[in-house]
Amino acid sequence: ILPTCPCCGEFLVYEYRLREIPPEIPWFTIDQGGGLVEILPFG
Numbered sequence: 001i002l003p004t005c006p007c008c009g010e011f012l013v014y015e016y017r018l019r020e021i022p023p024e025i026p027w028f029t030i031d032q033g034g035g036l037v038e039i040l041p042f043g
Helices: 013-018
Strands: 028-030 036-038
C-alpha cells in the first residue's frame, strides 16, 4: 500500500523518489497543492 497525502489523497511516490536526489539539483519543485512537479527531465 502506497502512502497518500493527508491533504489531497495523492500518492506520495514522488516524495520517495525525491529523497534519492541531492537537494542542490533542482529537478523537482513543490506546487501550490503540496505535490511535486518535475521541472527538468532526467538526463
